[in-house]
Amino acid sequence: MNFFRRLFNGDAANAEEEHREQAARDFDVLKYDGVAAMRQHVFDYAEKCFLHALDIHDDLEIHDYLSQTFIALGKLPEAISQLRILADAEPENINIWLRMASVAYVMNDYDIMETACGKARCIDADNPQANYDYARALIGSNDGAGAVEFLSKAIEKCGGEPYWEAYLLRGQTWLNLGKTAEAEHDADFLLCHIPDHEDALILKSQCLQAQNMTPEAVDALDKALAANPFCGLALKQRACLKRMLGDEEGAKEDEKQLQELDSADGELEAEKHEDIASATENAYKNINPLA
Structure with missing residues (x-):
């Protein structure tokens, strides 16, 4: 009797071990x-x-x-x-919270983003990315003044190369708050280091226009388009400013270029989706033997 008990128990144990090994494989x-x-x-x-x-x-x-x-x-x-x-x-891995904040930003879910950034800042209150992302969440929640505070901290705590994105976003936020001088200061800082920074040139143009310096604002947009001839925002704003200056022909020319640019972007996007779909289907068939 003991012999058969050991025999059957051994078979059961072996089967269980084989099952675990197969599951691991x-x-x-x-x-x-x-x-x-x-x-x-x-x-x-x-x-x-x-x-x-x-x-x-x-x-x-x-x-x-x-x-x-x-x-x-x-x-x-x-x-x-x-x-x-x-x-x-x-919970102490700051990179997880920062990734969560980035995903929440794309979702426009600023509550999740603020929570994730808050957790990241609890781990490291001086982390530039955590402060920058927290500022973006506050901007999404219409708290521009609070955002400026955290953008300034991100700039202050960023070692090595200046935090260009934070300077730009702070300048844009200052402008939205009606603080033209502060916004122009950030734009000038960027342009002092990166003269052909198209977003900084657009910000500079907006600051100049806020001061009713329309010809100078157009000049800044000219430089932005010299840096990137396909910048739709610069074309749109320059067309508007040219019309204000009475340059109807120049405004229409910019609007024509903008229309052509929008049409080309639509065609490229369609081709891109077709290429991705085809490549994905082919790769799936190569990987999946059941396809």
Whole structure:
């Protein structure tokens, strides 16, 4: 009797061990295939691999890959859910909170963004990116004055090369608050270091126009378009200013260029989507033997 008990118990133990080993092998294959698909931008297949891997057992690295995959697929609420899992497991990892803030920004969900940036700032109150993103969240919530405070801190705490994006956003925010002198100061700082910075030139033009210096504002837009002839915003604003100066022919010429630019952008976008769809389908067939 003891012999048969040991025999059958041994068979059960062996079967259980084989099942665990097979599950581990399946997990590794799904993880490898998912990462390979993600790197080839076949994100729908990567998503399936990672979800099946998580069915086998929970794994933080897979949640990380899945968050990146959801971001690439535009499934931003799902990406936030994965990032919450990572944040619960590693609450002191500032990069998780910063990624969550970036995703929330694309979603225009400024409540999630403020919370994520607040968590990041609790870890490192001087982190330039955390302060910059917190300012962007405040701008989204119509708190420009608060945003200026955190943009200034991001600029102050940024070591090495100046935080160009923060200077630009602070200048734009100053202008929206009616603080033209402060906005122009930030624009001038950028242009002193990067003379052909098209966004800074547009900001400079807006500051000049706010001071009724229309010819000078047009000159700034001329420089912006010299730096980037395809800048739609600069063309649109220059057309408006030329019309104010009585240059109807010049205004119509800018509007014609803007219309051509919009038409070309639409065609390029359509071609881009077709190319991506074709490449994705072909890559999926190469990876998935069942296709």
